[in-house]
Amino acid sequence: MTVTSVQKDPDALTMTLTAEFDASPERVWQLWADPRQLERWWGPPTYPATIDSHDLRVGGRVDYHMTGPEGDQPRGYWEISEADAPRSLAFLDGFANDDLTPNTNLPTTEARVKIQEIGEGRTRMVIDSIFPSTEAMERLIEMGMEEGFTLALGQIDGILAEDAVPQR
Amino acid sequence: MQTTGPDFDRVFAALGDATRRDIVRRAIAGEEGVAELANHYPMSFAAVQKHVAVLERAGLVTKRRIGRRKVVRTDVEGLRSAQRLLDRYEELWRGRIDRMTDLITNTATTKERTK
Numbered sequence: 001m002t003v004t005s006v007q008k009d010p011d012a013l014t015m016t017l018t019a020e021f022d023a024s025p026e027r028v029w030q031l032w033a034d035p036r037q038l039e040r041w042w043g044p045p046t047y048p049a050t051i052d053s054h055d056l057r058v059g060g061r062v063d064y065h066m067t068g069p070e071g072d073q074p075r076g077y078w079e080i081s082e083a084d085a086p087r088s089l090a091f092l093d094g095f096a097n098d099d100l101t102p103n104t105n106l107p108t109t110e111a112r113v114k115i116q117e118i119g120e121g122r123t124r125m126v127i128d129s130i131f132p133s134t135e136a137m138e139r140l141i142e143m144g145m146e147e148g149f150t151l152a153l154g155q156i157d158g159i160l161a162e163d164a165v166p167q168r
Numbered sequence: 169m170q171t172t173g174p175d176f177d178r179v180f181a182a183l184g185d186a187t188r189r190d191i192v193r194r195a196i197a198g199e200e201g202v203a204e205l206a207n208h209y210p211m212s213f214a215a216v217q218k219h220v221a222v223l224e225r226a227g228l229v230t231k232r233r234i235g236r237r238k239v240v241r242t243d244v245e246g247l248r249s250a251q252r253l254l255d256r257y258e259e260l261w262r263g264r265i266d267r268m269t270d271l272i273t274n275t276a277t278t279k280e281r282t283k
Contacts, residue, residue, distance in 0.1 A: 002269045003262050019265045023272045031268050041267035127261075 004124075015129045025115045025123045029086030032056065032113065039064070047074075052100075056083050062091070063100055077102060082112075089113040107132060182226035187211070188219050191240070195229050198241030205240060 007016040021028055031037050035051035043049030043066045052063040062078040075096040082090035094108035102108075110130040118124045182188055191205060206216040220240055223229040228247060231238050 003265050006261075017261055017265070019268075021269060021272055027272060027275070028268075031271060037271055040271060041264050044263055 014131070017127045017129075019125050019127075020118070021123050021125065022121060023123055024121065025086040025117050028115050028123050028125055029089075032089055033085065035062075038062075043067075056080055056085075056089070058083055063096065075100065075103075078111075087115055089115075178226040179228060182222050182228055185219070185222075187216075188223055191216075191219055191223060192228055192242050192247070195240045195242040196244065198232070198239055201237055201239050 002021060003017065003019045005016075005018045031041065033056055035054040038054070039049045039051045042051075042064065047066040047068050049064050049066050052065060054062050056062070058080055060080045060083070062080070063075070064077070065073045065075045067073050075098065076093060077096045077100070078091040078093055080089070080091045082088055090110070090112045092108045092110055095103040095106040097103050110128075110132075112128040112130070114126045116124050116126075183192070187209060190208070194200065194205060194208065202217050202220055203213060205220070206213045209216055220229065220231075224231065227243060229240050229242050232241050
């Protein structure tokens with residue numbers, strides 16, 4: 001199992017996913033830094049991603065589009081706020097219009113990636129996904145969430161966990 | 169409009185609000201009516217009634233008559249089906265990590281061959 005934990009904190013509007021790889025931090029960094037590798041994992045098989053431009057420096061941008069089963073092509077962009085190879089990357093992930101300008105009607109999510117060597121040739125990657133507001137989460141959910149930088153998972157987890165407490 | 173299964177957009181929109189999540193939690197016991205539920209929140213009866221209506225439309229709670237009273241009860245099955253969908257979103261990220269792992273494994277093999 002490479003995913004070692006997924007934590008959902010509905011109050012802080014974050015999801016934290018931790019994964020471990022049998023590789024060096026440099027190798028894991030390449031998954032983000034090499035656009036040809038990035039497009040092989042970013043989109044799900046039903047929505048493969050194509051990276052149209054890729055500048056992973058602070059202030060830089062990544063433009064991409066995905067291609068859906070119906071031929072639909074939602075566009076997205078990243079705005080890089082932190083890039084420290086091979087240790088950390090932070091960016092705003094938003095939707096874009098066809099002319100590549102940010103679609104300001106739709107919410108953005110923030111992603112923070114930390115990559116850390118943990119010995120024996122292994123590397124840990126922690127990804128925080130942060131939503132700006134509950135409304136933004138709602139909106140993203142309404143859109144179908146092809147982007148996958150998800151979501152209010154913990155809300156239902158919490159409710160069901162309380163339900164599991166034996167009731168008399 | 170709802171034909172088959174829960175309307176997930178409505179379910180998630182309904183759960184995107186802290187008060188409504190709390191109502192869902194309280195209504196698992198299924199003992200309180202809208203008026204009693206309203207006592208728990210610093211808002212008007214009408215506001216709480218509105219929240220309950222949103223949850224009802226999402227299929228997350230039902231109103232049920234017990235004697236002369238009408239109580240609000242959480243539809244746990246409705247919640248569970250939403251849980252299954254949410255699991256799919258988590259799966260999306262797990263899928264990404266799997267694809268990352270595949271990429272790393274493949275390049276490692278290639279390197280060994282060239283050694």
